[in-house]
Every structure is written in C-alpha cells, then in structure tokens.
Amino acid sequence: METYLAQLLSDLHAATLARWRRFPPHFYQAGLRDAMHQPPEGYAEQRAPMEMPGNFEASIGELEDWLHGKPAITMFDHFGFTPDQFPPAEQLTEEQVRALVDALVRLWVAYNFLPTVPKKTPARVFYPAMLARMAEPAMLMEHGVNGIEFCHFNPEGCPFGVEYCDCKDY
Numbered sequence: 786m787e788t789y790l791a792q793l794l795s796d797l798h799a800a801t802l803a804r805w806r807r808f809p810p811h812f813y814q815a816g817l818r819d820a821m822h823q824p825p826e827g828y829a830e831q832r833a834p835m836e837m838p839g840n841f842e843a844s845i846g847e848l849e850d851w852l853h854g855k856p857a858i859t860m861f862d863h864f865g866f867t868p869d870q871f872p873p874a875e876q877l878t879e880e881q882v883r884a885l886v887d888a889l890v891r892l893w894v895a896y897n898f899l900p901t902v903p904k905k906t907p908a909r910v911f912y913p914a915m916l917a918r919m920a921e922p923a924m925l926m927e928h929g930v931n932g933i934e935f936c937h938f939n940p941e942g943c944p945f946g947v948e949y950c951d952c953k954d955y
C-alpha cells in the first residue's frame with residue numbers, strides 16, 4: 786500500500802502541476818494567494834498566464850455551454866483519474882488518508898473547484914465525501930470558480946454528522 790500510495794500521490798501532484806501550467810487557477814490569476822492556493826512544487830511563476838483575470842464574458846460562455854447540453858462529465862473525468870484508483874479509507878492509516886485529502890484538495894483547486902473543507906471533520910470522514918462528489922457531473926470553469934459545499938448549514942442533515950458539523954459555528 787505504501788508504494789502504491791506514493792505513486793498515486795505523485796500522480797495527483799503531476800496532474801495538479803500540469804493543470805497549473807496549462808491554465809493557472811482563476812483565483813491565482815486574480816491575485817488571491819493564500820496558503821491553500823499556493824502553486825504546486827515545480828510550478829515556475831514566469832510561466833504566468835497570457836490571459837488576464839476577471840474575464841466575465843468567458844465565464845458566462847462556460848456556463849452556457851454547460852446549460853446547453855454538453856455531456857455530463859464528472860470531476861474524475863476532468864482530472865483524468867478513475868474511482869478505482871482510490872483505496873477505501875478503511876485500508877489507510879490516518880496519515881495516508883490525510884495526505885490523500887490534501888493532494889485532492891490541491892487538485893480540485895487547480896481546476897477551480899473550491900471545496901469548503903470542514904475543519905472538525907476527520908480526513909477519514911471527508912475523504913469518501915470527496916470521492917463521491919468526484920463521481921458526479923461537474924462543470925469545469927476556466928474563467929471562474931466553482932464553490933463546492935458539502936453541508937448546507939443544517940447540522941441535522943450534515944453529511945459528516947452533527948458531531949463533525951462546522952455549521953453551528955457560522
């Protein structure tokens with residue numbers, strides 16, 4: 786498992802880096818650079834985008850493409866990964882599952898999918914929720930962001946359970 790996981794993490798990193806090089810995330814083009822949104826290791830700043838941030842019309846165009854019957858493409862498809870590449874949480878140590886969640890968040894962010902990561906929820910609980918979301922159709926935006934919420938501010942209906950729900954704190 787250790788060897789397999791090292792390879793998977795390396796593949797996730799490579800995919801993240803490739804996406805950054807092809808098309809740096811929207812927030813980065815727009816000048817927002819907080820900790821979660823740092824470029825991946827190996828990304829050279831001078832490969833900066835040719836396109837300028839805040840392209841509102843392009844963003845609307847993407848939305849229209851999506852609304853007008855482009856085939857349903859999942860996040861897995863966008864990323865070039867398949868569900869069976871990801872071992873179930875039960876087979877992973879705490880450290881391994883955390884490394885996977887971290888790598889996945891970076892990959893999502895590279896593709897302008899910005900997840901609301903629950904702070905109280907253990908990686909072992911959040912990981913399967915990420916995998917499930919990745920199997921659903923998702924619109925890829927190149928000129929905007931796609932916020933992904935897991936919980937809709939209702940602790941009772943929280944996918945992570947009342948115990949791990951952050952919403953009470955909002």
Ligand SMILES: [Zn+2]
Nearest residue numbers: 936943950951
């Ligand atoms: Zn919640």
